[in-house]
Amino acid sequence: MIVSPYCPGASTSGGAAPAQTDERSAHLRAEAALFMRDHVLGVVSHDLRGPLNAIHSWGYVLERKVDVADAAAQRALGGIRSGVEQQVKLIEQFIDTTRAETKTLALNRAPLALRQLVEHAATQARSSLASARHVTLLMESSLAEEQISADSERLTQALWLMLAFATEASAAGSTVVLDARAEGGSFSAVVTFTASQKALLDPKLPHALEGFARKQATLPREAARIAWGLALCKRVAEAHSGTFEHDDFADGATVALRFRVPLSAA
Structure with missing residues (x-):
């Protein structure tokens, strides 16, 4: 040695x-620093999608339980769905797009x-x-x-x-x-x-x-x-x-x- x-x-x-x-x-x-940024964005993207998927799923559960004639409840459910869709769009447009250039490491x-x-x-x-x-x-x-x-x-x-x-x-x-x-x-x-x-x-x-x-x-x-x-x-x-x-x-x-x-x- x-x-x-x-x-x-x-x-x-x-x-x-x-x-x-x-x-x-x-x-x-x-x-x-570049790869640290990419890594942090990947962690954020992954960790945000988990709770958003859960909110989305529970929204559908509530939709089947809530009276369709209850206007206030329907507006609340619409707000939940809209909020989830907006958050997913932000993740895709800003986080995932930012990571795209370094996601594949060419050798x-x-x-x-x-x-x-x-x-x-x-x-x-x-x-x-x-x-x-x-x-x-x-x-x-x-x-x-x-x-x-x-x-x-x-x-x-x-x-x-x-x-x-x-x-x-x-x-x-x-x-x-x-x-x-x-x-x-x-x-x-x-x-x-x-x-x-x-x-x-x-x-x-x-x-x-x-x-x-x-x-x-x-x-x-x-x-x-x-x-x-x-x-x-x-x-x-x-x-x-x-x-x-x-x-x-x-x-x-x-x-x-x-x-x-x-x-x-x-």
Whole structure:
């Protein structure tokens, strides 16, 4: 196993100019924000339709029970039906239409060297956030010459976001560990860190995610839902026929973010 430390203050590989590094970081943050918006809109669309469908169904039940000669009751039922129809129309016109452009994630697949990909994402995470936060990024990996058929840019974005989020949620002086390996026909990347709610929510510290997204990550999750800020990781994994999941955020606990995709296209 090869262990590669990415320590605060280390130079950026490739000699990238500060302006280029800042531009790249801004692009990565923008992509994370775009997919977070898409994810939140999807949650809102789904969660609104449930109660609206229930109201619609109970409206029909009441319609069969209410006297057709009761004008006031008929107006009330008409108001219920009209309200539901208006809400469904708003969901379709504004929420679903807004999501249409990013609902399907197109991939530009090509053979990629996994170790180089992972190291590039880790270097970008260090230069964009970890150095400023005085957090060490440590890569533990047995990767050597293994390759994957995948979209290089999307995988880099997902790995960077995992590391950036872990850095944001880590106290100064702590270590974020990235365990990357290829086995059983899949590539897996597991990022572990010790969660610090204070570090995640402190507005005075540098951050990659917006404040509301960081706060939402600390709230209890329903079912298998993920933190909004990590939506890009899930979308990229699923687009590659893989999976993404993470532990619940608990202050002081060890938290793991798990990303897994097949080495070859399905």
